[in-house]
Amino acid sequence: MIGRLFERTYVALFREYPPLLRLAVVTGASQLAFALLNVYALPVYLIQDLRVSGLAVGGISATFLACEMALKFPLGRLSDRLGRKPFVVLGPLLVCLNPVIIVRLPTRLWALVFPVRALDGVGAAALWPPLFAMVGDLVDKRSRAAAMSVMNTVYVGAIGAAAAMGSFADYFTGSHHSPFYLASAFLFLSAVTGYLGLPAVRGTADDPPEPAVAVPKLPSPERHASPPYRRLRGCFAAPAGLPLVLLVSILMTLGVLMLASFLIVYVKVVLHLSGLHTGALLAALAVPVLVVGLPLGHAADRWGKSRAVRVSLAVSAATMWLVPSCRSVLTFALVGLVLVIAHILGTPAWLALVSELAPRRRRGGVMGIVATAEGAGAALAPLLGGWLWDIQHSYIFYGSAVLLTLAALVAAFTLRGEPRGEQPEQAATPSP
Secondary structure, three states, X not given: OHHXXXXXXXXXXXXXXXXXXXXXXXXXXXXXXXXXXXXXHHHHHHHHHOOOOHHHHHHHHHHHHHHHHHHHHHHHHHHHHHOOHHHHHHHHHHHOOHHHHHHHOOHHHHHHHHHHHHHHHHHHHHHHHHHHHHHHHHOOHHHHHHHHHHHHHHHHHHHHHHHHHHHHHHHHHOOOOHHHHHHHHHHHHHHHHHHHHOOEOOOOOOOOOXXXXXXXXXXXXXXXXXXXXXXXXXXXXXXXXXXHHHHHHHHHHHHHHHHHOOHHHHHHHOOOOOHHHHHHHHHHHHHHHHHHHHHHHHHHHHHOHHHHHHHHHHHHHHHHOOHHHOOOHHHHHHHHHHHHHHHXXXXXXXXXXXXXOOOHHHHHHHHHHHHHHHHHHHHHHHHHHHHHHHHOOOHHHHHHHXXXXXXXXXXXXXXXXXOOOOOOOOOOOOEO
């Protein structure tokens, strides 16, 4: 009984879709590298070693995220034509030496981190939209939230694991430089795994164009347009409900990423944790992600993706208001655990909804549009977080709580149940 339950929950999906495991490895290695830089190595190095202000740290993060935002849509759209695999391989390979370059810069030239981080944004933009679009290409709609949960579980777990890894590396080597070398190694591993292990899939096959997000359908001007106009608009047409999706995406991204550059420093400064204890705390928070991530993805498929998103945002917003009152490690860990579980419930369902907004031949472009909106929020988030950090450290959590509350309210009024009567979709068959 237990064996069958374990097999159905954790094994069956990978048995049905073998490339999903290799996609998870690429996701994990890439996100370990980017999280080591964005969440741990750069903020700690700049704030504690170089004594850079919070706003300057936010500006460096914003440079990376703005370049990523600007290129996500065109590169995602291009992957619809040229295939996903070249982008997934070349993105990490392009920037695998950048962490070493950053840490080798002379202190007086620390401002050169800005152009290096801009190039990092190019690599990230080439990687993420094609990677997540590939999940939609390979996995049937009935299992897509579970498949996205695999990716999101690895993605979120990698953030916690990277922060813990950076803390342990600092503690045992006595240097803030060691996480940068780890980041380079993980980027190279991601590129090699993608080249050797991923199938060559193009998003060219047709699937039913019915949107999977239950939002009001707006009348389309194409109905009375001339054929040439329809062909022109076909390259840029937005699925019904996309503006509301973009609004929720921006609010969620702002609410989460304004914390990213300052969370580890907050734990060290306010909770007075050593590198060893910080690593242990973050590793403990990463364990539930690995254990319950996939079951929660299956639950989102059963309960309905829209409901999972609404519940996740409501719980996240309510919990974020409590974080500044946590003055002990235990209460901080408990509140953080609730936030992590809410995130891994809602994010895969959200990604699955986004992947179903358009037919397969336009999926990379649509995910690129949504990723661009997220990038706009992500580019502003570190600046907002840095400004609030310089005023009062705890204000970053209140700012996040306000934004997540707005996202929860928008989702509550716009995501109303699942659509009925959709036809089954066949997943793409990967070429050998």
